[in-house]
Amino acid sequence: MTVLAVDIGGTKFAAAAVDADGAIAARAEIPLRHRARPEETLLEVVGRVTARVPAARLEGVGIGSAGPLDPVAGTVSPVNIPAWRGFPLVDALGGLLPGRPVRLAGDAQCMALGEWWKGLPERGPSGAVLGMVVSTGVGGGFVLDGAPYLGPTGNAGHIGHITADPDGEPCPCGAAGCVETVASGPSMVRWARANGWTGRDARALALDAHAGVAVAELAFRRAADALATAVLTAAALLDLDHVVVGGGVAAAGPVLLDPLGQAVARNAGLGFLRRLRVAATSLGRDAGLLGAAALVLPR
């Protein structure tokens, strides 16, 4: 069995034909074009896959998308793509490949599912996994009891909106002190600039942290502390075995993951939290595509 996996990110779209064993038979990726019509962009990226794997062989469609999204209505409104406000993505892909099941989940939910399926060889059969995407926002997704947990409205996993500091700065969500106000790329850059740093973006901040620039290191350590609070909260509620971290900011590597692992170990009070393993994604950009495929592949 082969299915089509689609990954709608904030800056690029990817699609792939994925076999039941997780092998990727064909893959395409195109950068986001803000002025293009969504339907045309989809046709272009899917067409590059079906040019190599005939559409007739694709028996289902799994989609991971940047949020917000409404999996019940089948619509997505990726924050960075104004042309896609409330875009009926499930219907659009169902139109390209009629008669197949189409399933939609968040990008971090798919990342968690992909890592669960193919990235965590030592996991138990009924383990509990959090996938966390640290990027322009902070997103999350769970695999619980061996299945993706999406929630009644599909919104499970909003780990970026856990309170890191009740007295913290206001969050666009309406609450205050959310993890995202400290640990997203733009939040880290904003804090570093307010403390004298003059670089351009999160990538430059990561390079400076690697080079030992104190304010940049501290920006990552602050983010890691907020992420550790979020991780330990999720672990206390869900008895987690594994946390897998991905996303553009997490790609900075040890400057984020080392202090994150240290803060988690330091603050894990309850005994059952001490088995928790926190690691970078082992599948990279494939995690989201594999997880999207797993939404429609038989388990």
Next chain:
Amino acid sequence: MTVLAVDIGGTKFAAAAVDADGAIAARAEIPLRHRARPEETLLEVVGRVTARVPAARLEGVGIGSAGPLDPVAGTVSPVNIPAWRGFPLVDALGGLLPGRPVRLAGDAQCMALGEWWKGLPERGPSGAVLGMVVSTGVGGGFVLDGAPYLGPTGNAGHIGHITADPDGEPCPCGAAGCVETVASGPSMVRWARANGWTGRDARALALDAHAGVAVAELAFRRAADALATAVLTAAALLDLDHVVVGGGVAAAGPVLLDPLGQAVARNAGLGFLRRLRVAATSLGRDAGLLGAAALVLPR
């Protein structure tokens, strides 16, 4: 089908014969006796049930127990009962009723499951529910996708150990500023006394709050704010529909539940959080027994 439900609390033990439709055919309750051997206490409370419903008719045993517990090993170590450190509760009840399935979960997990089963008539078939017990500690349990979610080691639901205030006081668990350090009965009493209150216990504090004593009202409002943070955190992660609140401190009623409901409504930023309903348990002390029964009844 009829099963035996057992509820091991911090101050009393209860047992009941429960039918497949949730009817309680026989029930017994005895106060905790610190000097008694656990086996004798169990025999006494179970014996009062089997005196009315023959043991041969009981086809399974579901147990809810105060924590900590180890559902994998089948042992419990209720904090308030020193004689029960690591007591093999599953084996002991399996010995009383040989050959039946025996399942063990936390008291708050059973409360959530009982409320899901019989206390929430308007819930959807795949809804997500948090049961929260506010008492000498703060415990929690989840029903997700229509089934109890216990976690790989059975420890899911530790909502009392979410961080309410990173700069807060140390918690016996080893972390700092846990919800339990603000919102448990003993924590509320400790804070009120440090601020001039001279009463005896959480029950007296609730009476004073009802009577309009300012420091007592404020103790409940502080607890409600910490609980609201915990509730919204769980809702953001798990896309919750319902939160049901029980336990001795919650029995204080509006002095806790009104400010809790207000704080949740005030701080619910993300759209999907606004559907969340927070209410007191509608089943009272039956919730735990019904949930324990539901662990072994067919679904």
